[in-house]
Amino acid sequence: MRYCVIMCGGVGSRFWPFSREEKPKQFLDFFGSGRSLLQLTFDRVLEVVPAERVLLVTNRRYAPMIREQLPEVPAENILLEPARRNTAPCICWAAHHIKALDPDASIVTLPSDHLVLKEKAFHEALRRGFEFVEAGDRLLTLGICPTSPQTGYGYIQQGDEVAGTADFYKVRSFTEKPNLELAQVFLSSGEFYWNAGIFLWRADAILKAFEEHDPETAQIFNAGNDLYATPGEMEFINEYFDTAPSNSIDYAIMEKARNVYVETVDLGWSDLGSWKALYDSSPHDANGNVTQKCRVMQHDCSGTIFATDNPQQIIVASGLENYVVADAGNALLICPIAEEQRIRQVVNDIKERFGEGYV
Amino acid sequence: MRYCVIMCGGVGSRFWPFSREEKPKQFLDFFGSGRSLLQLTFDRVLEVVPAERVLLVTNRRYAPMIREQLPEVPAENILLEPARRNTAPCICWAAHHIKALDPDASIVTLPSDHLVLKEKAFHEALRRGFEFVEAGDRLLTLGICPTSPQTGYGYIQQGDEVAGTADFYKVRSFTEKPNLELAQVFLSSGEFYWNAGIFLWRADAILKAFEEHDPETAQIFNAGNDLYATPGEMEFINEYFDTAPSNSIDYAIMEKARNVYVETVDLGWSDLGSWKALYDSSPHDANGNVTQKCRVMQHDCSGTIFATDNPQQIIVASGLENYVVADAGNALLICPIAEEQRIRQVVNDIKERFGEGYV
Numbered sequence: 001m002r003y004c005v006i007m008c009g010g011v012g013s014r015f016w017p018f019s020r021e022e023k024p025k026q027f028l029d030f031f032g033s034g035r036s037l038l039q040l041t042f043d044r045v046l047e048v049v050p051a052e053r054v055l056l057v058t059n060r061r062y063a064p065m066i067r068e069q070l071p072e073v074p075a076e077n078i079l080l081e082p083a084r085r086n087t088a089p090c091i092c093w094a095a096h097h098i099k100a101l102d103p104d105a106s107i108v109t110l111p112s113d114h115l116v117l118k119e120k121a122f123h124e125a126l127r128r129g130f131e132f133v134e135a136g137d138r139l140l141t142l143g144i145c146p147t148s149p150q151t152g153y154g155y156i157q158q159g160d161e162v163a164g165t166a167d168f169y170k171v172r173s174f175t176e177k178p179n180l181e182l183a184q185v186f187l188s189s190g191e192f193y194w195n196a197g198i199f200l201w202r203a204d205a206i207l208k209a210f211e212e213h214d215p216e217t218a219q220i221f222n223a224g225n226d227l228y229a230t231p232g233e234m235e236f237i238n239e240y241f242d243t244a245p246s247n248s249i250d251y252a253i254m255e256k257a258r259n260v261y262v263e264t265v266d267l268g269w270s271d272l273g274s275w276k277a278l279y280d281s282s283p284h285d286a287n288g289n290v291t292q293k294c295r296v297m298q299h300d301c302s303g304t305i306f307a308t309d310n311p312q313q314i315i316v317a318s319g320l321e322n323y324v325v326a327d328a329g330n331a332l333l334i335c336p337i338a339e340e341q342r343i344r345q346v347v348n349d350i351k352e353r354f355g356e357g358y359v
Numbered sequence: 360m361r362y363c364v365i366m367c368g369g370v371g372s373r374f375w376p377f378s379r380e381e382k383p384k385q386f387l388d389f390f391g392s393g394r395s396l397l398q399l400t401f402d403r404v405l406e407v408v409p410a411e412r413v414l415l416v417t418n419r420r421y422a423p424m425i426r427e428q429l430p431e432v433p434a435e436n437i438l439l440e441p442a443r444r445n446t447a448p449c450i451c452w453a454a455h456h457i458k459a460l461d462p463d464a465s466i467v468t469l470p471s472d473h474l475v476l477k478e479k480a481f482h483e484a485l486r487r488g489f490e491f492v493e494a495g496d497r498l499l500t501l502g503i504c505p506t507s508p509q510t511g512y513g514y515i516q517q518g519d520e521v522a523g524t525a526d527f528y529k530v531r532s533f534t535e536k537p538n539l540e541l542a543q544v545f546l547s548s549g550e551f552y553w554n555a556g557i558f559l560w561r562a563d564a565i566l567k568a569f570e571e572h573d574p575e576t577a578q579i580f581n582a583g584n585d586l587y588a589t590p591g592e593m594e595f596i597n598e599y600f601d602t603a604p605s606n607s608i609d610y611a612i613m614e615k616a617r618n619v620y621v622e623t624v625d626l627g628w629s630d631l632g633s634w635k636a637l638y639d640s641s642p643h644d645a646n647g648n649v650t651q652k653c654r655v656m657q658h659d660c661s662g663t664i665f666a667t668d669n670p671q672q673i674i675v676a677s678g679l680e681n682y683v684v685a686d687a688g689n690a691l692l693i694c695p696i697a698e699e700q701r702i703r704q705v706v707n708d709i710k711e712r713f714g715e716g717y718v
Contacts, residue, residue: 318694335677
């Protein structure tokens with residue numbers, strides 16, 4: 001049967017002061033729609049995978065928030081990591097858990113905090129992707145048709161098309177975030193796609209890949225083979241999970257395996273990984289400003305995103321060009337969008353100087 | 360005996376969003392010192408005039424705030440105006456009230472929301488001023504030795520020195536706020552002083568001046584002559600105060616009378632009438648930034664004033680030059696200091712578009 005794993009343990013410090021360690025980005029109602037990004041992600045997959053086969057993997061500190069936001073998810077579908085170890089251990093555990101429930105399972109694994117505007121295309125892509133991986137020992141990643149030379153994304157280069165399919169290709173290479181010049185080359189080549197971090201595979205295929213390409217992690221989780229989906233599972237995880245090396249699935253598996261494929265799709269997708277990405281994904285006013293859930297009276301501002309956590313807040317601004325203005329809780333951020341990569345560092349500095357209360 | 364009248368009915372909309380109609384500037388603890396500007400003004404005059412002879416004139420909507428901030432002031436010393444009519448009617452009423460208490464009274468009348476850094480010089484100036492006006496039928500205003508070509512102040516031009524005194528001059532002219540060029544001429548001439556709105560006179564002298572130069576106002580308040588400082592006073596005021604024309608004391612009396620003198624003083628004074636004035640009066644960090652009661656982590660900011668109403672607030676700012684950043688209650692202001700004269704208009708616009716909740 002088909003399963004879905006939503007990864008929702010990230011911190012998302014780039015959206016400080018909106019996202020805080022206690023309430024990361026995926027739990028925020030980013031667009032004022034009444035649903036958090038996690039809830040939107042959950043809603044979105046239900047068309048393809050029924051609720052009882054949707055699993056959430058997260059850090060255990062976020063368990064209460066998940067139960068609050070998704071009361072319809074049964075407790076046994078929430079896998080609580082006792083430590084942060086990036087995506088590889090998370091995915092390995094989830095695959096073991098699901099394989100114990102159903103040895104023939106296929107899985108879509110995806111982040112909880114991305115934006116997808118084209119829901120129908122998304123559903124279609126997942127259905128076709130499931131069919132593709134269920135036909136064999138294949139690891140599939142979704143590649144988003146790029147619309148601009150983004151430097152914030154990893155890229156996937158397509159290889160040969162898979163015979164008898166449309167839009168499925170062997171992966172030639174994965175590339176880390178490029179500089180602008182390279183991103184422009186990628187875009188114009190027509191061969192490169194954004195790596196959305198959405199993966200499909202059979203449970204047995206990904207576990208086999210771990211044994212081949214990340215034997216250390218494979219060995220740790222294989223030791224629990226008799227315990228997955230039993231009452232002994234959490235005790236095992238709590239004891240051994242943090243012995244797994246912290247690693248991304250891209251680095252541990254995808255960049256090494258030979259049976260890796262890309263399904264190229266157009267989903268109206270953004271990883272919302274930065275204020276710039278949020279700015280790009282939001283409706284603009286005549287001056288190219290974006291207003292998130294607040295009242296703004298601006299004069300002589302352009303290319304600026306205004307966001308507050310209080311819909312009753314008014315912002316009066318003048319003379320800002322390409323800025324982020326984000327007012328949330330006890331913190332106010334005013335900085336050029338181009339400098340937002342510094343936010344993570346600033347958040348660390350604040351923690352050091354002023355303690356945990358601001359991060 | 361010597362009396363003091365503190366005028367504290369103003370609205371101070373230029374300091375929005377800090378000052379609100381419900382809590383104007385004089386009631387705010389501007390410098391985080393633990394005392395509001397009004398309280399600081401009250402404290403400051405006690406060296407010269409005892410508390411029981413300090414009167415407060417204000418709009419009646421602010422009575423609860425005054426009682427809260429100055430519980431030591433007896434109720435009968437608070438004169439509650441039933442309407443806003445600028446300074447002339449306020450001063451006329453207060454003079455009548457005080458003359459009824461003491462026909463020989465002399466009075467210092469001053470605003471409640473200014474900054475005075477040199478307290479000793481202030482006390483000395485008042486004592487010498489009292490002596491000067493008690494010697495005759497004289498209207499005295501304090502003239503502040505200017506330290507820069509401020510365009511936000513009115514100026515007083517000195518005439519001949521009064522024989523047998525130091526620093527007391529006939530007033531040659533009053534000048535409205537000049538443009539920068541003219542302000543520079545004023546400054547270099549050495550003849551012009553900032554008009555601080557601090558006045559001294561005998562009660563009978565100012566009332567005589569009203570009869571000569573503002574007979575309409577004089578007539579209105581003369582009608583209550585039997586009632587001042589009696590239980591019938593407020594009934595009279597509540598019925599007739601709002602029939603007085605709205606007018607400033609400068610325009611009604613000072614610019615017309617011939618017996619007007621200026622005492623030139625150096626008080627470390629600012630009217631705190633604008634963010635620029637507050638900026639100028641506050642300690643600067645190495646980058647020329649001013650921080651009011653909040654934590655700021657700035658990068659590449661200069662000449663900027665940061666202010667919040669929450670001492671626990673942190674502001675992270677980058678790339679702002681000569682800005683005001685003011686976050687208070689449900690409103691956030693970010694604008695170039697040079698544009699602050701627009702704030703009053705913006706506040707009006709907000710009131711029109713979004714209602715009273717923001718002003």
